[in-house]
Amino acid sequence: MSDPKNTHAVDAIAAVNKGHSVEREVTDVFSALDSPRRVRLLSVLWEADGQLSLPTAVERTVARERAGERTNGSDRSNERVRVSFRHVHLQKLSAAGLIAVDDAEERIRLTVESEHLRAVLDSAARLTQSV
Template sequence: MDHPETDARAGGRDDVDAVFSALAHERRRLVLRALSGTEGHVADLDALVETVRDEAGSSDATGDDERREVRAALRHVHLPKLVASGLVEYDAETERVRGSAGAVERRLLAATEAYTAEPSS
């Protein structure tokens, strides 16, 4: 799943956009916050679904419908974006998500290095 234009692990100028884009959505921030509160920064998808569902507030959908919607959005939108930005690892087979302590800070620092290393014009 390589996306050179959004893959912050590749290095370069797009790092900043990829990291900030990953952090822009509330559900992705909730996932990162939930992972930071777990031992080893690991959680299964079902636990993240419940956390996001509870924290984001409920919608008009029934509980099961809402869980399915949150689960689909995490699997197909939010987790791939977090993976592409280098903030989490996701094993779709086991449905385990692993964050890294300080990943956000490291990715932001690495993303901005290209700008601080350039001479000013």
């Protein structure tokens, strides 16, 4: 019997990337959520009504990491986080259809509805706890 919460997450993922198979979407989205830093960024964006400047997103993500969430302490400087966003995390989230990045304006915005993102983040948290 399938878990209705996971079914809701699959429906939410299907809403993320129209035009692709659900299996591919699930793989892409969960691959993008494989990093605690990317999950933190999505949560920061969600709490900011879906859009922030890159510097603000970096500052808020670093603040969360310093507040006690698990991360490698050497990666906490704003500059290192900004570089990791630019070279790894933003590309991964964008490829999964979760965010859009305006390089000229240095702005990041969510590309999914809030309830869909919340369902995906909740499902990812449950999967992480059950492992």
